[in-house]
Amino acid sequence: MKCEVKNNRFIHPEPWLIVSSRDKSGRDNALTIGLAANVSLEPEIIMIAIKKERFSHQIIEQQKEFIVNIAQNDQKELIDYFGTYSGRVIEKLSCYNTIDGDIVNAPIILDCPVNYECKVVKTMTMGSHDLFFGEVVKAHCNSEYLNEEGNIDWKKVSPIHSQ
Ligand SMILES: Cc1cc2nc3c(=O)[nH]c(=O)nc-3n(C[C@H](O)[C@H](O)[C@H](O)COP(=O)(O)O)c2cc1C
Numbered sequence: 001m002k003c004e005v006k007n008n009r010f011i012h013p014e015p016w017l018i019v020s021s022r023d024k025s026g027r028d029n030a031l032t033i034g035l036a037a038n039v040s041l042e043p044e045i046i047m048i049a050i051k052k053e054r055f056s057h058q059i060i061e062q063q064k065e066f067i068v069n070i071a072q073n074d075q076k077e078l079i080d081y082f083g084t085y086s087g088r089v090i091e092k093l094s095c096y097n098t099i100d101g102d103i104v105n106a107p108i109i110l111d112c113p114v115n116y117e118c119k120v121v122k123t124m125t126m127g128s129h130d131l132f133f134g135e136v137v138k139a140h141c142n143s144e145y146l147n148e149e150g151n152i153d154w155k156k157v158s159p160i161h162s163q
Helices: 055-063 076-082
Strands: 017-022 028-033 036-040 045-050 065-070 098-100 107-109 114-126 129-141
Touching (some): 045 055, 065 129, 107 114
Antiparallel strands (some): 017 028, 017 065, 045 129, 065 114, 098 107, 114 129
16 A cells, blocks of 8 residues: 655665865865765766755855765764764864865865765756756775776775665
8 A cells, every 4th residue: 555755755865975175265174965966977967955054055156166075884973074063163174184186176085985076067056955066077986996997896885875
């Protein structure tokens, strides 16, 4: 028997991503994103949905670039940390090791095994969130998670997502 469901009518599970950015003064920030999707294969475009009030929204809207960092399923503390505090109040990345993106002016979080540098190609408002569509301009992966062809072996990475 089918019953009508009235709340939380979303695709499940959500990928949980950590999106990092750098403002024009050089200040780094990152937040957790659950509303995200692959939206184009050629070119590769990732969509992230961010509420206007987030500090990250202000930065990405201005700078038009961001980095998607993918954590593993045993790194829930990263998801909670970057999804709880605002960069307006604390410098969230001060206790994490980062390196600069090669193309995008934002930090790569070294604790995350996979990182995508993205340039914003389109922005639009959709309901409660603004959508940022980012073309992947460079991808990074820790060498131990690559297969023989040099591609990411997702079985080894085990990306974190909602339960
Ligand atoms: C699991 C999880 C998923 C989240 N997904 C989103 C999201 O998709 N979009 C969004 O705007 N905020 C999302 N948030 C909330 C932000 O990560 C949170 O408000 C963060 O502190 C904002 O940081 P900022 O102000 O430094 O940008 C999520 C939080 C958690 C814990």
